[in-house]
Amino acid sequence: MKTFAASSALALLAGLGLASGALADGEYAGVTIDAKLIGGQQYEALYARIPEWEAKTGAKVNIVSQKNHFELDKEFKADIAAGAITWCVGSNHSSFAPQYPQLYTDLTPLLPAETIAGFVPANIEAATLDGKLVMLPRAQFDVSALYYQKSLYTDPAKAEAFKAKYGYDLAVPETWDQFRDQAMFFADPPNFYGTQYAGKEEGIAGRFYEIVVANGGKMFNDDFSPAFNSPEGKMALQWFVDLYKAGAVPPGTTNYLWDDLGNGFASGTIALNLDWPGWSGFFNDPAASKVAGNVGVAPAPKGAAGVRTGWSGFHGFSVTEACANKEAAASLVDFLTNEDSQALESAAGPLPTRTAVWDKVIADAASDPYKAEVLAAFQETAKTAFPVPKTPYWIEATNLIYPELQAAILGDKTVDEALQTASDAVDSLMRENGVY
Amino acid sequence: MYQMRLPPWLVLLLPAFVILLAVVAIPLVLSLYSSFTAFQLTRPETITRWIGTFNYGKAMGDANFWAAFGRAVLLLTLALNLEMLLGLGLAVMVAKVTLGQRLLRTMMMFPMMFSPILVGFQFKFIFNDNVGLLNNALQSLGLTDVAIPWLVDGNLAFLAIVAAEVWTSTSVFAILILAGIFAIPQDPVEAARVDGCTPWQTFRYVTLPFLMPFIYIAMAIRSLDVARAYDIVQVMTAGGPARRTELLWTLIGRTGYVDARMGYANAMGYIAILLSIVFTVYFFRKLTTARTSLGMGD
Structure with a gap:
């Protein structure tokens, strides 16, 4: 236990180190990122962290739409049809993602390789469509x-x-x-x-x-x-x-x-x-x-x-192809899915998509038999989970x-x-x- | 330099033309055009892919579309007639009340003030098979010991939707008919009484003919509403299960926005408009006949 605590503290420090390395102070001063994010009680706690990213980078986040996924989906389709992709960051879901083949950009060149390596490989695989990493998964992994x-x-x-x-x-x-x-x-x-x-x-x-x-x-x-x-x-x-x-x-x-x-x-x-x-x-x-x-x-x-x-899916964040400042947008997406963000979200119950955060929630649940039973059952099911067929x-x-x-x-x-x-x-x- | 001067009548009418063009004509022409293309919301470039009458042919040959069309006609017929009868009864009774009539008239309009989405949720809960109000009441009263699947059985689900429609819109008829009752000249009614007509004969042969123009106006307005019935049905059953309560607009809405096939949805929409046109023409003809027989026509 002690060893684990020490190692997770180290991991956390390493994470923070990486985070502060990635987020140079005031790097995106003057940039405004318009975002369309999923609304609803269980999703919104994470957005309280956005001011932290804004303070660090000097950028502003402007949430232009906040709806459930079915409503967002209709809105995205209307935006695509009208050619009105004026926003940068959007909530995404693995079941919906294949429908918008041209909407989102490939995140791979915008993010450090070690960031992507921190996620559960099966999740990254499911978020990759036609060779493009179209979203970074947040701690909202679903399997039944x-x-x-x-x-x-x-x-x-x-x-x-x-x-x-x-x-x-x-x-x-x-x-x-x-x-x-x-x-x-x-x-x-x-x-x-x-x-x-x-x-x-x-x-x-x-x-x-x-x-x-x-x-x-x-x-x-x-x-x-x-x-x-x-x-x-x-x-x-x-x-x-x-x-x-x-x-x-x-x-x-x-x-x-x-x-x-x-x-x-x-x-x-x-x-x-x-x-x-x-x-x-x-x-x-x-x-x-x-x-x-x-x-x-x-x-x-x-x-x-x-x-x-093991029909599974997860929520995530994507950056639009039309975004004027993709680096800043990707930095926001990275921040919203980093270890601290995932730890915050998964503390309320949803399952993480980062390996280190999985380890953390399981260790945290050790004293609560019901929670430990829940996590063990879901982790076992997640091992062989599969996403929806990748067709639009x-x-x-x-x-x-x-x-x-x-x-x-x-x-x-x-x-x-x-x-x-x-x-x-x-x-x-x-x-x-x-x-x- | 020659300066073009528009005639004053045109200048005065121009704003109206521009607004009509922008909010009516352009969307109509665009949607009509897109119904001849393979337009998909998620692929904007498909709006230029002309496919002729393919969408119309597909809709015409689709049994599910015609089943939804037939169901919409049935809903129109059932809901309009029930609303008319109940609204007429309500109006005649309210007209007799002398004390507190204004309060009653206001209360009568309450259902119209609810958003259709809310009405849908309300009736969905009432008709829920497991925790719903109706089944619980029936079981508590000992009238049944099974969970009646109100929203699953095709006929029951259809009746549940009719019930929701009737609940929310009977007052439209009641209010319009009440206005008609107040407008009836008293001389013919009194003359009928003097001639020894029974109250039923007075109502049937004097009052009702005077009310018919009002009834047909209400019918025309409501037929347009019901032909477009969407929100209540979408919330209560979403056209299901197994397409048992699928109506034109639940089908068209899903095709256009969920499946993103806007071209095909628009083609179905244009065929569906025929239904509204037929009913409207029918009610206006009836209205003209009713007015002519009262000596009100041209």
Whole structure:
């Protein structure tokens, strides 16, 4: 522990040394950086550090827009269409980034190599599109792990009944098949449900994507022609259909998005919940959650191929190609994602994207068993996490896929019909855009 | 030196022309033009990629588009008729009140003051299957022991949206019809009574014909609103699940802004405008007939 403290102090000093080396006093005096940043309580604490950067460099930051990512996305698209890229720094997200191939500049030549080396390599890889490092990840890394109600696994009557029905011991699920069995077993509608899932838009398309991968399949071939209409894809969709048909999920789940899921699990009416790290504090807060004190966290289960699900994404900051002072803008982006900034953000719960900060949060959590359990589960899941397919048409493809997934879940179409329709629609989308 | 002088009428009208050109004509022409291109918001250079009537052909051949179109017509028909009947009832009752009528009229307008987004959230919560007000009430009263999926079942979700639309806009009809009731000359009504008409006959054959012009004006205004229904639906169901409540503008909005395919979205928008034109022409014809039969027409 002592050694760690000493080494982290050294690392911190080294970090500060680097930071002060990079930020020469008054280096950008007179420069104003216009920024469009993601708003919302969990994201804004970081922006309180901006005056520190301003004092150091002499530059000014002017936040011209602060909205949620979906609204920012629409605004960016309108700006691109109008040719009105008058700002320098923008919030970005790994799922949205491939949509704006010409908007952002390559950060590699603007930053010291050791800065980039401090990030988790998988994150840098996911932030690199067509060889361009389009953003630096902030401490808002997202991958889903399994939250569950611990008391369900300590009840001997349940354990006995489960074994009698399914022929194996009741334990926290390690595979999606076990997860399905247990969700059906625990369900007692309309008061209690085995699980729930995001049922629309990128939410369900992303879940489907990660289960396809966990089953050993893929969403797209190398030329980005659709590949999900496969045995692995059918198996994945069948999983959603089975849970819905069995009444193991709330009947409204096809309309649910993240807030509905988080509030649902916190209401104590859901047994198993695959969810993001940002909810961990909320679920265990007695003022907000009925399951506080009863929450267990495990790594995401594995699919038929023995691969863990791990659809992941992260927030970051990018510099526009049209920016007049890219060096100053890159310096701001660097500052907002450096070790101090990431330590500040991850102290509130979100996961970091810098190796040193991962080590720090795990060491800090040593005295808090729940936090340690959360971090261990997410770190294990993060090891094999993967980003969305790197095509500008990902979001558009998900908009074609999700209504078909819903149609199969609700029984309007069979699994085969739904995937065939979705695959045909994505195929014509790709052809129309000249992808192949 | 020759100096061009514009006639005074043109000079006076010029500001109006310029403003109309800037805020109406140019955007209309530009969006019409872009509907013939492969314009994508994220790739500005595509606005010059002329693809002829490809977008229109694609929309015409798209079953999802026509399903949304049909649903929009159904929503229009259902919501307008319900709003008209409820608004008429409300107006007739409020007209009878003598004490506190002004307060009632003000209260009647409350739903119109809410932003549609807020109304959407309010009804989304009421109809939520798990924690919603309606299901909890039904379960507590012992009327059902299942969670009714109000916003998932195609018919129920559609009715939930109609309920939200009706709640928020019935007062438009009520206010306009109330104005009509106040404008009715009393002589024919009294004459009908003297001739021994029952209250129903008086209402049906004297009052209602006088109110019809007001009803048609309300219908024309609301038909334009409902044909563009977007915010309430977007919040409550976003057109889903499985496109079961997809309306024209949820589809067009997603295509234009989320998928960034503005050219295609504009083509669908232009086809959708036909719907508004048809309904408006229909109601104006009805209005003219109603006015003529009252001797108010030209």
